[in-house]
Structures are given as C-alpha cells and as structure tokens.
Amino acid sequence: MQLASMNRALWARAPKMGLALFLACLLTACSSTPSAPSLAIFGSYFPAWIVCAVLGVIVAVVIRQVLIIVDIDGYLPVPLLVYLAMAIASGIGFWFLWFGGIPQ
Numbered sequence: 001m002q003l004a005s006m007n008r009a010l011w012a013r014a015p016k017m018g019l020a021l022f023l024a025c026l027l028t029a030c031s032s033t034p035s036a037p038s039l040a041i042f043g044s045y046f047p048a049w050i051v052c053a054v055l056g057v058i059v060a061v062v063i064r065q066v067l068i069i070v071d072i073d074g075y076l077p078v079p080l081l082v083y084l085a086m087a088i089a090s091g092i093g094f095w096f097l098w099f100g101g102i103p104q
Contacts, residue, residue, distance in 0.1 A: 037099060048099065056091025060084075 037048035060083050067073045076082045 049095065052091045052094040052098065053087075055094045056087045056089075059090040060087035 038045040039048055039051055041051075063086055064073065064083055067076075073079065
C-alpha cells in the first residue's frame with residue numbers, strides 16, 4: 001500500500017522535475033564561449049546584448065518621433081508591431097556592426 005502511494009507521489013512530481021530538467025538543459029546553451037561579450041559600464045559588467053537592445057529601443061523611439069513629425073504615424077497598420085520590429089531590427093543591426101556578425 002505504501003509503495004503504491006509513493007509511486008503516485010513520484011509520478012505527480014514528474015512533470016515539474018521534467019520541466020526543471022528541460023529548463024536546465026536550455027540554460028547550457030546560453031553561452032558557447034567561456035565568457036559572453038560584456039561591457040563595463042560604471043564599474044558593472046553588462047551583457048552586450050542588453051546594450052544593443054537598449055540602443056535598438058532608442059532608435060525606434062527616435063524613428064517614431066520622426067514619423068510623427070512627418071505625419072506618417074497615423075497610416076501605420078499596427079504601430080506597436082511596426083515599432084517593435086524597428087527596435088529588434090536596429091538592435092540586431094547594432095550587434096552586427098559592433099561584434100561583426102552572428103555570435104559563435
């Protein structure tokens with residue numbers, strides 16, 4: 001009787017343990033090199049992708065202001081997606097310009 005209840009308890013925790021194992025396996029692919037590119041800003045090291053993402057958002061905000069001044073902003077079909085795509089594209093562009101391509 002106790003063995004059956006222990007088996008049920010183990011099977012009840014199996015999805016959680018499987019998810020934890022899956023996430024741990026995903027984290028092993030976060031960096032293929034011993035140290036990911038990082039930048040020292042005010043004495044703290046930040047991952048380079050965060051800097052590129054922030055620069056991408058800043059570029060998207062500037063482009064949005066230009067489109068509002070030129071009065072094109074009202075004609076965009078889904079402005080949120082357009083500005084999100086601009087931020088992602090410019091962030092990836094900064095990464096390519098700064099680090100010379102796809103990280104290896």
